[in-house]
Amino acid sequence: MSSKDHAAEDRDLVIRASEGDIGAFTKLVRDNSSLVYRVALRILGSENAQDASQEVWVRVWKNIRNFRGESTFTTWLYRITVNTCLSARRKEARREELEYSGDEMPHLPEPPGVDADPEAAALSAERREEIEAALQHVRAEHRAALVLRHMEGLSYAEIAEILDVPDGTAKGWVSRGRAELLVALVQQRSQENTDEGEIS
Numbered sequence: 001m002s003s004k005d006h007a008a009e010d011r012d013l014v015i016r017a018s019e020g021d022i023g024a025f026t027k028l029v030r031d032n033s034s035l036v037y038r039v040a041l042r043i044l045g046s047e048n049a050q051d052a053s054q055e056v057w058v059r060v061w062k063n064i065r066n067f068r069g070e071s072t073f074t075t076w077l078y079r080i081t082v083n084t085c086l087s088a089r090r091k092e093a094r095r096e097e098l099e100y101s102g103d104e105m106p107h108l109p110e111p112p113g114v115d116a117d118p119e120a121a122a123l124s125a126e127r128r129e130e131i132e133a134a135l136q137h138v139r140a141e142h143r144a145a146l147v148l149r150h151m152e153g154l155s156y157a158e159i160a161e162i163l164d165v166p167d168g169t170a171k172g173w174v175s176r177g178r179a180e181l182l183v184a185l186v187q188q189r190s191q192e193n194t195d196e197g198e199i200s
Contacts, residue, residue: 010073018065025064028073029057035074036081042147043085043140045132048092056084071161078154078162082144089140134184138177145170146177 010031016024036056041049059080067076135143141163148154148162160170 007072007074011069014064014067014069014073017061018067025061028060032074032077033057036077039078039081039147039152040085042135042151043082043144044088045136048088052081052085052088055088056081059084075158075161078148078152078158079164082148082162086140086144093140130185130188131181134181134188137184137187138180142173142177142180145173146181149174150178 010028013024013028017028033053037049037053040052040056044052056077060077063080067073135146138146145159145163148159149156154162156167156170156174159174160167163170163173165173
């Protein structure tokens with residue numbers, strides 16, 4: 001199905017769901033739940049992604065009558081997902097300020113079908129964990145922009161629409177997010193080398 005056909009089908013499902021058609025809403029959820037979970041996972045980590053995903057669908061159901069079709073349903077869904085995740089991050093940050101938690105960083109689950117090459121699977125999992133841990137050190141807005149650009153493959157115009165900021169701000173946030181991620185990765189590696197030096 002082309003993206004144009006998909007958008008038309010979504011529009012039809014949204015109209016029906018806004019009139020109370022549970023079957024149409026269920027199909028929207030089924031067709032788009034992987035997008036919601038993927039973005040939540042990358043912004044929040046595995047520990048909070050499932051709860052955030054459920055919160056997104058609650059918000060979509062509550063607000064579906066307000067969807068006017070000025071953007072595609074997918075763009076609207078990205079916006080709700082990102083806003084839900086940013087709100088969850090702010091709550092988490094406030095909670096952590098009150099009570100520091102020494103829990104380990106969350107890990108991304110293994111993708112299906114990586115059993116063929118155990119060495120490549122181990123390296124891939126290690127890299128994902130490294131990036132996931134480093135992403136936690138990127139400011140929430142910058143992280144959201146970075147995830148949408150480099151992990152979801154969206155254009156700067158789409159990111160600007162989803163985050164409700166000018167195009168230049170979206171580009172700046174992606175750029176700053178990338179820089180913060182690189183700094184966090186360098187610091188992680190430097191810390192690992194220091195730790196290994198102390199052990200040997």
